[in-house]
Amino acid sequence: MRAEQASQSPWIKSRHCGASSTCVEVRRLPDGMVGVRGEHVSGATILVLDETSWRAFTDRIKSGAHDLTA
Template sequence: MHTDIIKADWRKSRFCNGASACVEFARLADGNVALRDSKQEDGPVLVFTPGEWAAFTAGVRDGEFDLSALAVNA
């Protein structure tokens, strides 16, 4: 695992409310953003470039990943 990820300051969403099943993210020294499952701290980590992270978060805000909307449009 890359040193930046090992030393990363992992944060949970403010919507997590202390639940154990959360997504955590960390801003890395090289400008990238890492994402992981809080239940698996030693598990896989996704790393996004700043552009990829901006596109992903914009899609979340726009409802692009809303599963209920996908079911209606299917």
């Protein structure tokens, strides 16, 4: 999905991002899906997840499953 096809609801990001430009932004889409994009990438392709996939993804993030190791 292209950014211009997404709903007009605002893109939001975690308050934990601060000044970092490595965060992702999310937006609820009209059909109940969730759009995900890289911050500051206006017009880029959007990853679209259904509610079940979004919850599974965020649960894995919260559990540390996607943490980068040094």
